[in-house]
Amino acid sequence: MQTASTNICKIMSRSQELSEFKRGTVIGCHLCNKSTSEISLLLNIPRSAVSGIITKWKQLGTTATQPRSGKPRKMTERGQHMLKRTVRRNRQLSAESIAKDLQTLCGLQISTTLVDRELLGMGFHG
Numbered sequence: 001m002q003t004a005s006t007n008i009c010k011i012m013s014r015s016q017e018l019s020e021f022k023r024g025t026v027i028g029c030h031l032c033n034k035s036t037s038e039i040s041l042l043l044n045i046p047r048s049a050v051s052g053i054i055t056k057w058k059q060l061g062t063t064a065t066q067p068r069s070g071k072p073r074k075m076t077e078r079g080q081h082m083l084k085r086t087v088r089r090n091r092q093l094s095a096e097s098i099a100k101d102l103q104t105l106c107g108l109q110i111s112t113t114l115v116d117r118e119l120l121g122m123g124f125h126g
Contacts, residue, residue, distance in 0.1 A: 018049065023063035026053045075118055079106050083115065087124055095119075 018026075022043065029039045036054070040047040057063050075083070082105055086098055093101075095112040102110050 017065060018045065018053070020063070023053050026050055027057050027063060030054050030057075074108070074110065074114060076106075076108075079108055079110070080118060080122070082106060083118055084122055087119060091124075 022045070025043060026039055026045070029042065034042070036047050036050050039045070039050045043050075053063055060066075079102060083098065083102060086101055087093070095115040099110050099112050099115045102108060102115070
């Protein structure tokens with residue numbers, strides 16, 4: 001038996017973006033004069049998501065996902081993997097020497113501050 005708290009957690013958790021097809025289906029239902037609640041029940045999507053899709057379609061004329069705001073990450077997943085491997089091989093290296101190694105290996109312009117921040121995020125301390 002599920003408790004109310006576990007049920008709410010399942011409802012409240014963030015999920016992946018809706019597919020282009022599902023967003024198009026929402027717009028199709030909207031054009032057929034279905035209400036937001038009816039579309040929500042029909043497609044099993046939260047009402048707020050349905051409302052957001054319709055609003056976006058009315059304003060922009062499209063349901064495609066727009067680019068996110070903010071500065072792009074400088075360190076790629078490949079760079080993070082190489083950083084982790086470099087540190088595991090030799091934990092005595094300084095952040096300065098690690099940054100130089102990554103610049104020659106990956107071709108990325110990485111500062112020592114970024115190396116320190118990434119290592120701290122990975123769980124390496126000191």
